[in-house]
Amino acid sequence: MPFDGRLLAGVSVLAAVIEGGSFVRAAEALGISASGVSRAVARLEGRVGVRLLDRTTRSVTLTDEGRRFYEQVGPLLTSIEDAAVEAAGSSTTVRGRLRVDLDPFFSRLVLAGHFGTFLERYPALSLDLTTREHVGDLVADGIDVAMRFGEPLPTSPLARKLIETRILTVASPAYLARYGRPKHPADLIHHTCIQFRNPATGRPFPWEFHRDDQVEIVRTSGRLLLSDVGTMLGECVAGAGVAQVMALGIQELLDTGRLVELFPDWPGERFPLYALHPSRHLPPAKVRAFIDFVLQTVR
Numbered sequence: 001m002p003f004d005g006r007l008l009a010g011v012s013v014l015a016a017v018i019e020g021g022s023f024v025r026a027a028e029a030l031g032i033s034a035s036g037v038s039r040a041v042a043r044l045e046g047r048v049g050v051r052l053l054d055r056t057t058r059s060v061t062l063t064d065e066g067r068r069f070y071e072q073v074g075p076l077l078t079s080i081e082d083a084a085v086e087a088a089g090s091s092t093t094v095r096g097r098l099r100v101d102l103d104p105f106f107s108r109l110v111l112a113g114h115f116g117t118f119l120e121r122y123p124a125l126s127l128d129l130t131t132r133e134h135v136g137d138l139v140a141d142g143i144d145v146a147m148r149f150g151e152p153l154p155t156s157p158l159a160r161k162l163i164e165t166r167i168l169t170v171a172s173p174a175y176l177a178r179y180g181r182p183k184h185p186a187d188l189i190h191h192t193c194i195q196f197r198n199p200a201t202g203r204p205f206p207w208e209f210h211r212d213d214q215v216e217i218v219r220t221s222g223r224l225l226l227s228d229v230g231t232m233l234g235e236c237v238a239g240a241g242v243a244q245v246m247a248l249g250i251q252e253l254l255d256t257g258r259l260v261e262l263f264p265d266w267p268g269e270r271f272p273l274y275a276l277h278p279s280r281h282l283p284p285a286k287v288r289a290f291i292d293f294v295l296q297t298v299r
Contacts, residue, residue: 010044011073013037014052018070019142022060062140071139075279094289095124101138101146104131105229106273109249111297118293125286133227134199138278145287146276147294149246153200158277162291163298164270166247169209170259174239182242185209185216185263192241193220197227207244210268233259246271248298273298 016026017037027034045052052066062070102111107129119127135146152159169185182188188207195204204225209216222241226232233250236243237258253259275291277283283291 006043007047010040010047011077013040014044014070015074015077017041017053017060018062067140074139078279094122094286096286097126097128098286098290099128099142099144100290101130101132101135101143103148104133106147107131108230111294114297122289135276138276143278145283145290147273148276149271149273151272152274152276159274162273162275162295164272166267167244167269167271168247169242169244169262170236171242171262172237172239172259173257175241176260182262185218185266188218188220188242193222194232194235194241194243195222195225196232197225208269209263209266211266212268
């Protein structure tokens, strides 16, 4: 298929429709009429030979063919925009709307209270923040960068490891007063342990303990299985059992004595935090600025 400017223009109009969610909002963003947007999309569909959008009186959604098409061309539009910015000599300018998808625990316990400082640093930037348990379709959802703990799946977008946080085994003073403090990780087979569900498998995470080259795997048990870190911390503080948690975000609970680290002499197990990008191309300045902000905050 030979290239022509109308094809690129049609893709740009399609992107505006997807981002705006309607022909009317796309028309407002592009400065043309809604009928002009509709004609441009129709010409693009005729050019590629498939229907890209399902239209109703209330909504506009991508067809399966449209979704596959946009997953391929969407990152290219971003690259064109980035190239234009760089050519203008302002590739380091942090501006526009930044759409971020975060793990709820990480957002609430680690980053909350710092977003205002980040925005003060970049007055030309606005932040659109989504928190959810699982990463969705970054391209279809218009996400610039997502951050999640744990090793990414093979099907995940381009991933970059940012940090590793220690895994701590903790219990409340009330629990330890009632059931005693385990002296060795193997003693946990005699204790009530709060289990946390692995979102990738649906099963509880295994309990591992690392010290130098030594790895101890303990088959723990407990009647409470959770998928929310905040709830797990609350139950652990309340004395419901022993829990394994990430060190990020719980220092105050340790400092105030509401939780006790049980095995500080087994410090080796760590859990990674990854930044997920919708494209393999160089991320724009606003994404790089947000990643730097996260690293500064957690450190």
